[in-house]
Amino acid sequence: MLETPAIGIDLGTTYVRVSVWRNGRAETILNEDGKDATPTCIVVTPTGRIYGETAIEHSHIYPTTTIRDVRRLLDRRIGDKSGPFQFKSPGNDRPRLAAVGGKCWYPEQYTALILRKAKAMAETHLGTAIKYAVITIPSAFNFKQLQAILDAAEMAGLTVLRLIKDSLAVALGHFWETGQLPVTGLDNAAPLGEKNVLVFDLGGGTLDVAVLTIEDSIFEAKVAGGKVTDLGGIDMDNRLLNHLAHEVYHRHGKNVFNNARALARLRSACERAKCTLSLTDSTTVVVDFVDEGLNFSTTLTRVQLEDLCEDLLCSSMETVMQVLSDARMKPQDMHEIIMVGGMLQMPKLQQMLTDQFQGINIQVGSGKAAAHGAGILGAMLAGTNVMPLKEVLVLDVTSHSLSVQIEPGPQVLIAKSCNTIPCRKKEDVPIPISIPRPFLVQIVEQETHQLAQVPYQANHWPGHIQVDFNLGCAGELIVTLCDDQGQNPLKVDIKDSLRLPRNELNRMTTEVEQAWEEDEHVQAHKAARLRLEQYALTLRSNIIRNPKLVAHMRPTDMRKLDQVIAMGLQLSVHMDAVMTRSELHDLQEQIEMETNRIMAKYLGVLLEE
CATH class of the missing domain: 3.90.640.10 (ATPase, substrate binding domain, subdomain 4)
Known part of the structure; x- marks a missing residue:
């Protein structure tokens, strides 16, 4: 069992939600505004960063330094369609988002701040430090995007126990919310049994579609697909x-x-x-x-x-049919459809799904389902007692194929898409006779995205090499190359070529930590200002509303209270430039002590009220 709770983070394109399993249930963690969804919006100002709903409100004032929908920018390149963002090149093709003061950050760093915000919300809610998380990701994310999420999580001070696809987390959370997950020692009122379920999740920035087979406590994804950058x-x-x-x-x-x-x-x-x-x-x-x-x-x-939006709506239905085709199923093979996402409010989209799945039970899931699912899985992976639930086995699948190529030879498919993970795949790859050695082995995702290119030197001239792919549930991919006799192994960890270099990751982590501390300091000052201002205004209001107290109060005491009130109001406006947090705390205590000393003289008058 881990020493601290593991939280579930539904890291959406436009909103982030957080959940944790506690006291026998999945709890939704609310933000400071009392809401379960926090906009993934950050506004960079000359004095720091603003987050969430407040950032949305300030986006008109700072339009060129408003960072929104940053999840879409992971693994983007200079020259890609950039939307409303200003990109700055650091000398390579990886974009940085322009901000004030000449400081430009990578998308991973802004993602880290969003995760740090989620972490802080959980720490405030639970009263303890948070180190571990299960994070949701779109089904269509490639390995580079997965590694970017892992980099961002590390910058935020989180260890990722598992990355789970949005649709799979939705299914787990939905069946918990509807009381259908198996419970220890009890016969469920509505047991899951065995059923085929299609999850349709169309949110602010992505479309996620998955076909799952659910049998009691086993959630097995068959096919998962969707769109990341152009449908939402x-x-x-x-x-x-x-x-x-x-x-x-x-x-x-x-x-x-x-x-x-x-x-x-x-x-x-x-x-x-x-x-x-x-x-x-x-x-x-x-x-x-x-x-x-x-x-x-x-x-x-x-x-x-x-x-x-007709072409977007049609594209979403085409994705549904493609996922069904990949699963070798038809609409009538589904027992239940779960629809979630903000765009499901659109009547036209609801009608299209209803027409496509006539006669099939269609459920509209809650916006909190993915966070709840991630929270439940996080508790199980952390070893937390999830009573009264039975342990649930969640089986995910790969979204993209993986191949190797030794040029000028053809690509050789090692692992097709829709493999249950974790998994291990081996294949013999022929070596073109004409190439010199050592030769380069390219590891390719989805036929076009090169993940790594490594030189391989065999002890003799083999006719082929053995390629072994080992895929994990948290974005891991280990590739082992051997000669045709199983000798001279070369192990390649894909994260070494896709994740940020350690020195760069450490530098970015430091920048994120410093920015978060600065923002917390600014927020603490604002909170102290509001407390001081509220105290002074309340004091003035209470005195004015009590004419009997004013009539009995000595002129010297009245002047002293007026001075205290005026000082509190003045400093509440100008304190940022002149007072530290500890000085503010001391001032608050001094004002309260002086007020209490004066008011104690008139306790009799107050008791008569």
Whole structure:
């Protein structure tokens, strides 16, 4: 059993949720605003970073240093479609996001801050340090993206027990929420039995589709697929944004794409309109100051939104049918469909799924299902007592094929997609006669993504080499090469070629830790300011509302209280520049002591009230 609890983190593109198993149930961890979902938005300001809902509110003020949907940027390259972000090149093809003060960070570092935020929420909720986590990932993530998540988790001070696909976590969490997971010593009211389940998860930034076979306490993924960069609520927002931006240009001759703040305001209006059109047939979009001296308003209909996003909706259904085909199943082979994700509010999408799976039980899962699933799995992997649940076996699958190539020879498939992991695959790979030695062995994912290229030197000239792939559940891939007699082994850990170099990872970790400490200091100052201001205002209000107390109070005491109140209000506004946190704490105590000393003289008057 691990020394600290393991949490589950649903690391979505637009929101992050956190869960932990405690007191016989999966608990949702709320943020400081009392909400279970925290936007994965970070605004970089001259004084630090702002997170979550507050960051969304400030995104119009700092549009060029607002970091949103950063999960989509993992494994992106300079020249890729970058959306609203400003990319800066550090001398290679890996992008860094522009920020104030000349400091530019990699996407992994901003992801680390989001994970650090999730970690802090859990530590506040549980009152203990958190070191371990199970993190959800899109099914379509490649090995480079998996390693980027592991790098980000390490920067955030987390050890990843397992990476679990979004759809698999949704299924586990959904069946717990509906009371269908097997319970020790009890006959479930609605036992799972054996069933085929399709999970459809369309969120803000990704589409995740998976076919699972569930038999009592065994959750086995058969096929998992989806899209990471071009199918989600963000893309629908972008369709609306382009539509309205062109309308602004045609009606008023203003190009909002040249005005970052106007574009941010228009984007927010599009997000609100999309949500409203899930409930009504039409809505009015109003954007103040879309350009200098220009206020913009127009009417949008649900039909217009569906028309703008028709290809995206059709693509989501094509992905569903492809996953079913890969699983060698048909829609009628499914016993249950679980739909989750913010985009499921869209009536057109619900109708398309209903039409595709007629007569099949379709359930709308909660937004917390993936976090709950990750939290339950985290507790099991950590050795936590999950009574009354029985232990659940969760079997994931690979999403992409893995091959090797010795040029000029062809690629040789070693592990096809949809293999249950952990798994081990071996294959003999022929060596072209014409190549010199040592020769280069390329390890390739999905036929096009090179993971590593290593030189291999055999003791003799073999006709082939033996290739052994060993895949783990937390993004591990160990490749072992041997000659045709099983000799001269060369072991390659793929993370060594995909993860950041240790010195660079250490440097980034230090930067993330320093940034987090700075932001905590700023937040502590703001909290202290608010406490001091609230105390002073409450004190003034209580005195003013008590004319009997004012009538009995000596002029000298009244002046002293006025001075205390004025000092508290003044310092609450200007304290950031003049006082440390400990000095503020001492000042708060001094003001309270002086107030209590004066008010003690008039205790009799107060008791008469």
